Amino acid sequence: MAKILIVDDEKSIRNTLREILEYEKFVIDDAPDGIEALELIQKNTYDVILCDIKMPKMDGIEVLSKILEIQPDAVVVMISGHGNIETAVEAIKKGAYDFISKPLDLNRLLITIRNAMDKSELVTETKVLKKKVSKTYDMVGESQSISEIKEMIEKVAPTNARVLITGDNGTGKELVARWLHEKSNRSSAPFVEVNCAAIPSELIESELFGHEKGSFTSAIKQRKGNFEQANGGTLFLDEIGDMSLSAQSKVLRALQENKIMRVGGEKEFSVDVRVIAATNKDVPEEIAKGNFREDLYHRLSVILIKVPSLNERKDDIPLLASHFIGEICEHQGKPLMTFTDKAFTELQKINWTGNIRELRNVIERLAILCDKTITDADVILYAKPLKK
Numbered sequence: 001m002a003k004i005l006i007v008d009d010e011k012s013i014r015n016t017l018r019e020i021l022e023y024e025k026f027v028i029d030d031a032p033d034g035i036e037a038l039e040l041i042q043k044n045t046y047d048v049i050l051c052d053i054k055m056p057k058m059d060g061i062e063v064l065s066k067i068l069e070i071q072p073d074a075v076v077v078m079i080s081g082h083g084n085i086e087t088a089v090e091a092i093k094k095g096a097y098d099f100i101s102k103p104l105d106l107n108r109l110l111i112t113i114r115n116a117m118d119k120s121e122l123v124t125e126t127k128v129l130k131k132k133v134s135k136t137y138d139m140v141g142e143s144q145s146i147s148e149i150k151e152m153i154e155k156v157a158p159t160n161a162r163v164l165i166t167g168d169n170g171t172g173k174e175l176v177a178r179w180l181h182e183k184s185n186r187s188s189a190p191f192v193e194v195n196c197a198a199i200p201s202e203l204i205e206s207e208l209f210g211h212e213k214g215s216f217t218s219a220i221k222q223r224k225g226n227f228e229q230a231n232g233g234t235l236f237l238d239e240i241g242d243m244s245l246s247a248q249s250k251v252l253r254a255l256q257e258n259k260i261m262r263v264g265g266e267k268e269f270s271v272d273v274r275v276i277a278a279t280n281k282d283v284p285e286e287i288a289k290g291n292f293r294e295d296l297y298h299r300l301s302v303i304l305i306k307v308p309s310l311n312e313r314k315d316d317i318p319l320l321a322s323h324f325i326g327e328i329c330e331h332q333g334k335p336l337m338t339f340t341d342k343a344f345t346e347l348q349k350i351n352w353t354g355n356i357r358e359l360r361n362v363i364e365r366l367a368i369l370c371d372k373t374i375t376d377a378d379v380i381l382y383a384k385p386l387k388k
Helices: 011-023 034-043 060-070 085-093 106-136 144-156 173-182 204-209 245-257 283-289 294-300 314-332 341-349 355-369 376-382
Strands: 003-007 027-031 048-052 076-080 098-101 163-166 191-195 234-238 274-279 303-306
Touching: 003 011, 003 034, 011 027, 011 106, 027 034, 034 048, 034 060, 048 060, 048 106, 060 076, 060 085, 076 085, 076 106, 085 098, 098 106, 144 173, 144 303, 163 173, 163 294, 173 191, 173 234, 173 274, 204 245, 245 294, 283 294, 314 341, 314 355, 341 376, 355 376
Parallel strands: 003 027, 003 048, 048 076, 076 098, 163 274, 163 303, 191 234, 234 274
Antiparallel strands: none
């Protein structure tokens, strides 16, 4: 049940509010002043806090500020018998969810509490989702190569330097790109990912730069491209080695001038985007073949990060396997499964052509098919089921 704290120096008001809200099935605590309220808030978490403004010992606005220092996401509704526009505005500016004047209108009070609880639930859900996302993008490993990449990310992320990430499919190039974004000053702005290999060459320019209405047959309305969508943030060009030469030339121009023009447009406009690119191809070899522009390569590769294959970091397999099994068991609502040491040894013997992506799939298969403890025999039986 939702928990509400009432802070008011008038005992009659506290008792009346308690009676009303307990009837509505809320759990209620109350405090006669701000000092006692802050003591309760340090010990408990409340879905909603109702706080009077004019109180002895500590003014309600001051109490509000101290509440938000203790619990930045606290949902506080201010109440005052001396309400005016200026007081209400000050309370909202200080971080209050809402302001209600005395005498209290019961319906208004209950609606405000319900709405405040909705906000509280959304804040909690957002925290859970962020936690899940951060788990999904954990960079797991203690091998020398991974430690060097982590150090590089710490150095490079706070800058606006362009980064080219290379490595085989499934090694975690996107993970490196996301960490560069999350640790940058742009982390609160969009991270826009473009899979250049998945977009037909005739549509890539429209995807990247957008288009004006009527610029081609199916352009029935104006569309913002990925550069615009990522404005202020990071644009991740995955598999850039598969981008057409025509699109490469336009990307090069955008990087040189920090300006773009929509397909079918007549004027350029500025964009503030950090570009991170990735490819599984040997770029110097592609340049020699005439498939990739050398000048674009030099623009993109201010910093080069090579992500090692899983076969080059087999010491990390026990850590990765334990991380994945924990994640998968939590997602499936199963008790945590474990590996024997011999199971880890068998996993390290495998030739991981699909890298981290393949390992995760194998761990998910083992989680489904095995008992609580995964053995070496389980790995031999299920890790490569098609192997003759």
